[in-house]
Amino acid sequence: MIFTLYYMYSTIIQWWRLGCLRNKLSGTLNSHNALMVCAGSTISDSKHKRCLENLLFHNEDRIGCTVVPKQRVDLSQWLLFPKDLNYFPIFISDANVALRSPKIYMLLRARLDDYRRHESEIIQVENFGELIAWRAQENFEMILKTDLNNLTKFVHCFFDHSIDINHELNLLHIETIDIEGNPSRIKYNLRYPLEYRIKYSLAPVHWRKFTNDLKSLYLKLSDNLCNKLEHPTITIESTPKTVPVSEVKPIKKSLEATKHHHKTVRKESKNKLEVSTIDSRRPKSNERKAKLEKTKHKTASVKRNEETEPPPAVRKQKPPKLAKCANSLISSKTPVTETNGVTINSKPPNVLVYADSVVARDNVKNVLHTILNNHKYMVYDFPVSGSQQLWLNSTSLIVVCGNVAPEISTQFLEYLVSGGKLLCLCSDLLYSVLHIFSTAEVREHELVRFSYENWKRVKMMHHVFCYQASPAKRQFSKDSDQSNSSRGSSPVAPRMPSAVEIQHGGKKYVVQVQVLGAEETWHTPSLLLAAVKDTKGVAIFSQVHLEIDPTQYQDDESKFSALNDSNTARLEILRHLLSQHLSLDCNSIVDIGYSPAYFLGIHDVKQELLTQCDAIKDGRLVNDKITVHFLGKEMEPEPATATYLPVLIHACPSNFSTVQYFEVNHNAFFLNFTLPTGTENH
Structure with a gap:
């Protein structure tokens, strides 16, 4: 009888606590904030700068709170669970949970790299919702679609005591999120026996094998991305069909040219250029032609909301002081407003410079200070280690010079499709943005002549790589000043697609491509204009060194003389590109008018x-x-x-x-x- 009364009392207390927690979550959560429940020091996250809104509960080392803004996760970097869960190394039962509206997406993070002995209760996450996607990096993370009732139960369990999820993975972090895009599909080849997934060992050697199996599955995502890079989709406006490029021409590079290239680069800019990383993205064939096949495109099922859009100014659940701060921040982020015919632009006119060497960075800064209106623009180094949100909405132009790391390329592409402006000087970012330029001729630093607008036959130093869409010839002429007219033939300009379709963040964009200037001998593009359709994003790609001063070639008398003669044209061309295509103010102010x-x-x-x-x-x-x-x-x-x-x-x-x-x-x-x-x- 006593045990029955105790059980009834415990049940009533449990029911009351769940009801209180559900009411608190229902009255606190909205579309702008997120619930975060963490264990230990995992509440701090250097990758996502957010603010604490309300502290909901605190129990030992576990903290529950709401944060703003709500994190939006791009599922293109996540993997789908296999249809047959026997092909997954973690045991997951076939649970079918009925969910009520509204649906909530929950991010779970658990310790993966090592197993630390502890006492905790094991919970099967599939009993609380629908499995959406997973990934295995430093930790094991999974996204679960659930509802308020199941979220309340799960949070209550984690708040009350330490818990493990499937395979005794120690749970560290719970957070409600928004999602965009679709998770990637991979082929699960290995079937794991039931005994392997249930009767597992926690010994370090066996745990290490388990983590390696899990991470090797996630590495297949990189293989899928590489295949997409090698088979980009090209849209040519002159024809209504869209075709993929299934093969690209490899880069040819002689051993002598390689040695000379690295020697020259170390001397001028201490730049280390890994040609093997570019070769690995192309098939090893010298005579293959590109095969065109018809493809059908699937439209993204989830419409992307840009993180650059400010949240609504009024939040009902927010305390008065926090609401005032939010309102003031929102007003300060408003790009352009008009009142009584007066345009007010609150966007700071900053210019960021990213370069792969100190010499290249100094060259870019020097030429920008020469051309731009120094009373209006401030030139800074690009913050490589900082958060993208610190500069995404406060930059008028990003200048890129040299090779770009893959993680930085993703940030530049995000900036471009969000309406930003890029100036790329002899950078491999050209291939990262426009995959059609997948063929590159490797050549020593060559003095070439090109024409742009009113500037004809301007001699400039070409980039060590010459990217082109479909070259008519293999290499430059040994003498750039001679044409093919002496042999009775003239170079055939490669066919240039006028539009290219790219994907970023699960969304498709159309980039309109225009050749602004071409090298005279082989008609390869020297200056390219890429404009993202339906946005204000514009990128200028230069395959000639517009940033280098002729004085750096004083040791080579012939090159120094030619570049010195073209120096005025170089500065005028760069000024025209910045002012006409990138909408920057290049007027030098001599007299400043002062007013009260x-x-x-x-x-x-x-x-x-x-x-x-x-x-x-x-x-x-x-x-x-x-x-x-x-x-x-x-x-x-x-x-x-x-x-x-x-x-x-x-x-x-x-x-x-x-x-x-x-x-x-x-x-x-x-x-x-x-x-x-x-x-x-x-």
């Missing part, structure tokens, strides 16, 4: 500042470089100069919307005034 400033804000706050600030005496704030003079009514300001700034206290500027400024400004007390000036308008 206006002191806006609450009247009492302004007066309090002027009277209580000890540094302001007789309405003047003086330091070593400038004098700020605060002027009241009926006080005539003196002309503004570089060292004297008159500030009108009671006037309002005609080209600045004070109404909109205070509507979007919900910050703290000390930011409720501003000093707008008209210097940028001159």
Whole structure:
């Protein structure tokens, strides 16, 4: 009788606790935040910069909270579970769980590399929802589609005590997410016996074999991606058919050219160029022709929401202080707004430079400082180790020079399809973006002549690789100054597709391709324009060194003389590309017009500042470089100069919307005034 009463009491308490947790999750979670339950130090994640919103519970080393923004996972880097679960090394039963609306996607992360002995309860995750995808990297991760009831039960188990999921994988992290794209399919060849999946050993040697089996399956995803790179889809607008490239021409490189190339690169830029990584992406054949086959395309089932779009400004479940901060951040991220006919652009005009060597980076920075409006743009190094969100929405141009690591190439492609602008100077990013340029002739640094717009027969140094879509000839002429007219023939320009279809993040994009300039002897493209359709994304690819100053070739008298003669044309071409195709301001400002400033804000706050600030005496704030003079009514300001700034206290500027400024400004007390000036308008 006592045990029966105890069981009834425990059941009621359990039912009450589950109900309270479900109500708390239902009233807290929304489309903008995410539930995160972590064990130990796994709450910190350097890859995803997010903010803690609400702390829900805390038990020993387990923390439950809500974070913003909600993580959106691209499933193209995940794998589907096999239809026959006997082909998966982890035992998963055939559970069929009925789910209620709304559906919730849950990310589970468990320890994989080593097994640490501990006491915990084992839970089969398939009993809480539908298995969507998995991956095995440093940890084992899986995505589960569930509902609020099953999510509550699962979180309660993890909150109450330490738990293991299938195969005694110690659970570290639970998080609700959004998904986009579709997981990749692979062929599961090995069938695992039931005894292997149930009666497993936890000894280090056996656990290591288990992790190797799991990771070797996930490595098949890389093989699938390589096959997609070797068989890209090309769309030619002149014909209504889409065809894949099933073979590409390999790179030919002599041993002598290889030695000379590495020797030259080490001397000039200390750049290590791995040709083998490019050769591995192409079939080993010298005489094969590209075979064209008809293909059908499947449209993505999940519509992608760009992470660059700001969330809604009002969140009902958010505390007042957090809501105010969110509103102010949203207003600061608004790219362009118009009020009373005045365009207000809040996007910082920054230019980022990515180069594979210090010499190349300095060359790019020097030429940018020469051409760009230095009063408007700031040139920085590309933050390789930083989060992509730190620069994705605050960059006007990214300049790429040299070889690019695969993980960085993905960030550049994301920036391009999101409407960004790229300038690629002698970079293998050309092949990463436009897979049709899969044939490359390897040649020593060659002096070539090319034409672009009004600049004809300009001599420039060519990149060590010459990428082309369908070359008519194998190599450059030994003498670039001679044409084929002496042999009674002329070079045949390769056929260039006007549009290329690429995929990124499970979504397809059409890139319109245009040849801006071509090398004169063999008509290979020297300057290419790639514009992403339906977005503002634009990329300029140059296969000639527009960034190198002729003085770097002083040891070679013939090249130095030719490049020095073309130096003016080089700078003019680069200026034209930046201004006309990439929409950057290349006007050099000589005379700067200064104008008075206006002191806006609450009247009492302004007066309090002027009277209580000890540094302001007789309405003047003086330091070593400038004098700020605060002027009241009926006080005539003196002309503004570089060292004297008159500030009108009671006037309002005609080209600045004070109404909109205070509507979007919900910050703290000390930011409720501003000093707008008209210097940028001159």
